[in-house]
Amino acid sequence: MTALGGLGPHDQEVLARLPGRRPRSRRSSPGALRSTAVAFASTIAFFGFLTWIAVNSPGWPLVQRSFFNGDLLVASLPDIAAAFWVNVQLFFVAETLILALALVIAVLRSTPGPVLFPVRLLATAYVDVFRALPGVLIIYILGFGIPGLNIDGVPTDPFFYAVIALTLIYSAYVSEVYRAGIDSVHPSQSAAARSLGLSQWQALRYVVLPQAVRRVIPPLLNDFIGLQKDTVLVSYIGVVEIFRQSQITEAAHFNFTPYLATAAVFLVMTIPLARLTDWLVSRDRRRAAAGAR
Amino acid sequence: MSGAPGPALRIEDVHKSFGRTPVLLGIDLTVAQHEVVCLIGASGSGKSTLLRCVNLLEPIDAGRIFVAGEEITAPGVDVNRIRRRIGIVFQAFNLFPHMSVLDNVTLAPRKVLRLAPAEAADRALALLERFGLADKRAEFPDRLSGGQQQRVAIVRALAMEPELLLLDEVTSALDPELVAEVLAVIRELARGGMTMLIATHEMGFARDIANRVCFLDAGRILEEGPPEQIFRTPRAERTQRFLQRVMEAGRL
Numbered sequence: 448m449t450a451l452g453g454l455g456p457h458d459q460e461v462l463a464r465l466p467g468r469r470p471r472s473r474r475s476s477p478g479a480l481r482s483t484a485v486a487f488a489s490t491i492a493f494f495g496f497l498t499w500i501a502v503n504s505p506g507w508p509l510v511q512r513s514f515f516n517g518d519l520l521v522a523s524l525p526d527i528a529a530a531f532w533v534n535v536q537l538f539f540v541a542e543t544l545i546l547a548l549a550l551v552i553a554v555l556r557s558t559p560g561p562v563l564f565p566v567r568l569l570a571t572a573y574v575d576v577f578r579a580l581p582g583v584l585i586i587y588i589l590g591f592g593i594p595g596l597n598i599d600g601v602p603t604d605p606f607f608y609a610v611i612a613l614t615l616i617y618s619a620y621v622s623e624v625y626r627a628g629i630d631s632v633h634p635s636q637s638a639a640a641r642s643l644g645l646s647q648w649q650a651l652r653y654v655v656l657p658q659a660v661r662r663v664i665p666p667l668l669n670d671f672i673g674l675q676k677d678t679v680l681v682s683y684i685g686v687v688e689i690f691r692q693s694q695i696t697e698a699a700h701f702n703f704t705p706y707l708a709t710a711a712v713f714l715v716m717t718i719p720l721a722r723l724t725d726w727l728v729s730r731d732r733r734r735a736a737a738g739a740r
Numbered sequence: 741m742s743g744a745p746g747p748a749l750r751i752e753d754v755h756k757s758f759g760r761t762p763v764l765l766g767i768d769l770t771v772a773q774h775e776v777v778c779l780i781g782a783s784g785s786g787k788s789t790l791l792r793c794v795n796l797l798e799p800i801d802a803g804r805i806f807v808a809g810e811e812i813t814a815p816g817v818d819v820n821r822i823r824r825r826i827g828i829v830f831q832a833f834n835l836f837p838h839m840s841v842l843d844n845v846t847l848a849p850r851k852v853l854r855l856a857p858a859e860a861a862d863r864a865l866a867l868l869e870r871f872g873l874a875d876k877r878a879e880f881p882d883r884l885s886g887g888q889q890q891r892v893a894i895v896r897a898l899a900m901e902p903e904l905l906l907l908d909e910v911t912s913a914l915d916p917e918l919v920a921e922v923l924a925v926i927r928e929l930a931r932g933g934m935t936m937l938i939a940t941h942e943m944g945f946a947r948d949i950a951n952r953v954c955f956l957d958a959g960r961i962l963e964e965g966p967p968e969q970i971f972r973t974p975r976a977e978r979t980q981r982f983l984q985r986v987m988e989a990g991r992l
């Protein structure tokens with residue numbers, strides 16, 4: 448806040464809350480500029496040094512051929528991109544189901560009253576079990592086990608089981624995120640709603656959940672990032688998605704470049720989401736610091 | 741309520757404990773229609789608990805509570821229907837921070853009374869107008885002063901047209917200069933004939949507004965009477981000591 452030294456603490460707070468007029472002290476003060484430059488230069492030097500070591504190592508020509516084959520990269524990109532479309536579909540279908548199922552589970556677990564005790568018990572058991580098991584195992588069991596039963600009318604499409612498995616795994620985590628949000632809303636909010644004659648469900652629906660969901664958006668986005676990456680796990684049950692496709696291409700050419708292409712795709716997709724999450728978290732922190740709710 | 745029978749509120753021998761801690765030890769209290777009764781007493785004497793019990797926010801252990809002749813503590817009564825008839829305003833306002841002032845006020849009329857949104861808004865605006873808050877209708881609670889927030893909370897309770905209004909130390913969380921505007925609202929309600937049970941630390945206000953003052957001490961109503969009597973010639977020794985302390989703190 449050095450650049451705004453002439454303003455009182457309250458003025459600065461007001462400025463900080465105005466959209467588009469946030470103080471830019473960090474960028475404009477000469478001291479900050481110099482430290483940015485130093486950080487930039489040292490980063491370049493560090494990674495430059497690592498690159499120099501790799502490029503001058505005895506095995507480099509071989510690694511370069513099998514990981515950085517430019518022609519193969521270009522040739523494999525259309526297939527890889529097409530396969531990534533499967534991951535995107537998986538992600539969106541599963542995420543939609545997860546957000547809904549996890550909310551139902553969180554609500555069931557947060558609802559008091561003896562009548563719902565068995566339901567709470569079931570919901571708790573579900574969350575415990577699916578958080579305890581490694582995801583790959585669940586994908587295997589569902590993807591191979593259920594179609595293996597050969598029951599009439601049961602789908603055999605691996606994409607179907609991929610969606611179900613990811614939904615079951617992630618809903619357990621996401622329901623805990625929702626639940627933390629519900630618990631963070633002070634009981635006086637619910638009491639105020641009930642005192643006006645709202646039913647328990649109405650108090651939850653109109654007063655508690657809207658506040659809870661708003662508070663957990665950053666951690667939810669974090670789980671989105673995890674899901675985005677974990678869509679490659681379903682390659683194990685035969686869904687031809689990006690990772691499976693790069694395996695296929697690799698096997699055809701005895702070359703690892705497709706994996707690098709896959710890595711690049713994930714970096715491009717995931718890093719913006721990670722940045723957005725960080726930005727939301729720090730914005731929330733700023734707001735809390737400014738005293739706004 | 742057309743020709744509601746008997747007193748607005750009758751509390752009979754109500755007992756309440758939290759775990760092993762007894763908080764209310766046999767409260768008997770009657771509030772007549774259009775009467776204003778103030779509860780005074782030391783911190784922890786059970787004022788808030790009594791009000792929360794009347795609003796069925798806390799279950800009672802023993803005793804009975806009647807509102808306009810209907811026993812609200814009978815097993816199987818619809819608590820949502822009862823709470824519609826009793827408004828409560830809390831010390832900490834408890835406005836809904838994610839809603840505008842107007843939505844705070846219209847939520848219950850829309851969802852509980854099932855009024856059409858336009859009608860709920862009309863009625864809410866009339867109330868906000870009456871309490872000088874009409875220009876704040878679109879604001880969110882965190883943009884209002886404490887006094888304004890508490891007035892909105894009162895309007896929110898009034899929007900349900902309660903037969904009985906419970907006020908729990910509604911000025912304790914306010915800066916001194918904001919207390920007056922909230923007390924003015926309550927005076928206006930008293931003039932309009934609203935039946936109120938008010939827990940308060942503002943003795944001057946209690947003396948002005950109350951028809952009757954009850955001194956609550958360790959879960960019992962130790963003394964009750966018209967304000968002149970309680971404040972000038974308190975009978976019980978503990979009442980005298982409490983008022984003495986309050987006076988020393990400069991609140992009388």
Ligand SMILES: Nc1ncnc2c1ncn2[C@@H]1O[C@H](COP(=O)(O)OP(=O)(O)OP(=O)(O)O)[C@@H](O)[C@H]1O
Pocket residue numbers: 758761763781782783784785786787788789790909
């Ligand atoms: N939910 C609760 N669980 C356990 N104990 C409680 C609970 N609510 C109140 N108590 C206890 O009950 C007693 C009475 O509390 P209450 O809030 O009714 O007092 P009060 O007269 O309103 O005090 P104050 O003037 O400070 O508001 C206190 O000892 C308090 O610790």
Ligand SMILES: [Mg+2]
Pocket residue numbers: 787788789908909
């Ligand atoms: Mg209290």
